[in-house]
Amino acid sequence: MTDLKKSDTVANSWQTDDIRATNLSVRWQHYLLGLQSLVLVGLDVTMLYASWTISDAIGTPVEGAHVANSMIPILAVSIGTLATGGFYGTDDKLNRFSKLFKSLTIAQVVVLIAAFFYQPGLWVSRSVFLMAWVLNFVLISSARFGFDLLTIQVRKRNPIFQHQVVLLGHQQDIGNVKKLIERSRQFKVDSIIDLGVWDLHTELEQVIQYICSRQVSEVFVCSQDSIDNQIMLLWSLKAAGIHLRMIPSETQLPQRSAETKMIEEIPTSRFKSLPIFGVNFLMKRLFDIVAATLISLILSPILIATAIAVKKTSSGPIFYRQYRVGLKGNRFQVWKFRTMVENASELQKDLEAQNEVKGGVLFKIKEDPRITKIGKFLRKYSIDELPQLINVLQGQMSLVGPRPLPVRDYERSLADMKHFSRDRFLRYEVLPGITGLWQVKGRSSVDSDEIFYWDMVYILQWSLALDLKILLQTIKVVIAKEGSY
Known part of the structure; x- marks a missing residue:
């Protein structure tokens, strides 16, 4: 991967022999x-x-x-x-x-x-x-x-099928897009063009010349609002047979697919309303009931064995029930196999200084001393979360959705409204889930901004197909022991 520098360009303006030409990529x-x-x-x-x-x-x-x-x-x-x-x-x-x-x-x-x-x-x-x-x-x-x-x-798995791309934007936005590309592993970054160094208004020809010399298939625009001559950029790239892709920044969450509608001769983009309502909600609920019932029956031997193991290896109850915040901010008790010592809640106050989550809104420690030996095993394979199938059948949770936050984390977010974006509260407009998009995308992350970002992506992009995809990816992530819930 390379950065475009002033020395990489030449004085002659780039021209294409034929407007319909396409590059090899x-x-x-x-x-x-x-x-x-x-x-x-x-x-x-x-x-x-x-x-x-x-x-x-x-x-x-x-x-x-x-x-x-x-x-x-x-x-x-x-x-x-x-x-x-x-x-x-x-x-x-x-x-x-x-x-x-x-x-x-x-x-x-x-x-x-x-x-x-x-x-x-x-x-x-x-x-x-x-x-x-x-x-x-x-x-x-x-x-x-x-x-x-x-x-x-x-x-x-095969770099030859990964499209070579150029990233164009400001450094912070480029960094966010690079993380996305690295996770997907479907594209390969050939080079980056920093808009903090280059002015597309006066230096567009040099930038286009450089892009064409790289023989890439697409240009990812990471800072869309910073480009005031988008038409010229689009036309110049199309003339070279290079695709242009606009990537939303971290503050511009991806929208659902837009319908292009014409008003006179002007094309407009119409975005549909959020999908998890009405008939769609009933379909999701029916899917949850059927799937949760089947999963409970199939995994019943594991559930029984886990209950016995928890009871035999440490003092205290088999299940741990904690109040969490769900749909519309309503509180409910979530079911989990107990993985910590009996007085874990009291000990958390002494561990607040070791919180690893950026911003401190959420509480998470990778090496939490309160976790029992059997608890470490249960958490590694997320077996401790399985009793939440009860919450799903009770209608308090869904199989897939944003994870329900403990009351402590929710109250901290309310107390820190000045620094806590209001759009994050949209996560309480849907049923919380046992697993979610964050669990399969950034499961080991301790950055609350990234956690809430993937929650919002899920809400805006929801479909039954996405739920099924997340459930299948969750199985893969759990088996690979990538992070913990």
Whole structure:
């Protein structure tokens, strides 16, 4: 990684031979994206064929009617509908389950109407049709989710697939973006351009010349508000075939995907309301109840063994119940396996000076002397958190959400309103969770600003797909013993 210095530029202005030219890095990206689209088409065709074949085999048969005879039109309609919905584009996430469900439903309706006019009264039974509808969604969404995870892992483990990028902005914002890139391991920073040294208003041509010489695929703008000639920067990069990506700073939290709407000839961006309300909340709640019940049944041997171990190895109760702050600031008692000595709460006052959390709003010590021997093991693998499944079933918590803060931490935040950003209190507008985005992104961090940042990202970006992704990543993080909750 290099920094752009004045000596790195030349006096001649940079020019491109053809406004439609693209550099080698972008061409390579285009080839990979094209290959990805072909793989997705093949994957979807395979899943569609499997779902219809399975449905035809186990559903109610209709004499003289077989799905195999109509498979090509079915596949053509379904793939065409998905393509129209943008599922083979370059900018769409592969696991947009709600939109995928709508697209597959439309495909089923089109197939049904076509079958009615083509072969009225002679096609498949209703049971086959309905099973295929459900299996289409289940198989395709599962395959795409797996492919998405596989693609991310391949990019993380193979530098050749990590896009070379240039970071442009002020040092503090660049530092924040570098942390994000290092965590994702999907990009590789080639060089940085410090706006504290360079003036894009007068030195744009030299900066563009340098960027083009690096043969990078994208430029990450880390300090968007500091660039007053964004149009010229965008046009100059587009002329060189280099993509431009605007990265929100730490104080500008990522918004949900915006819809571009035209008012006369002016494009506007409309942001949808926060998602964890109404029907979405009921869906999340239903998911929590079903998943918490299944997890409790599957892990019951571990829960029983842990309870026995806690009781046998130290004096005191099996469970530790502590008041925490949840939805709308309401207090409730959270369930945990006891991992500390019996008088841990009284001892905390003597340990406040050793608090490692920046700002002191939260309390956390990595080597807490109050933790018992069995408690260290339980915390290492987060087994002590499992009794909070009770809180989930009681409706006080969710499987995924911001961690509920102890009353001590909440009251400190209220007492320090001058230095404590009000937007942090939005975390109390959703159910707290057993695990969350911070637990899988910065689990070992003791920086309260970073903890609250990831909480806000989760609230603004929530979806059932994100909840499922966090749960799967939590398993990986716990097994790898990265930090502690």
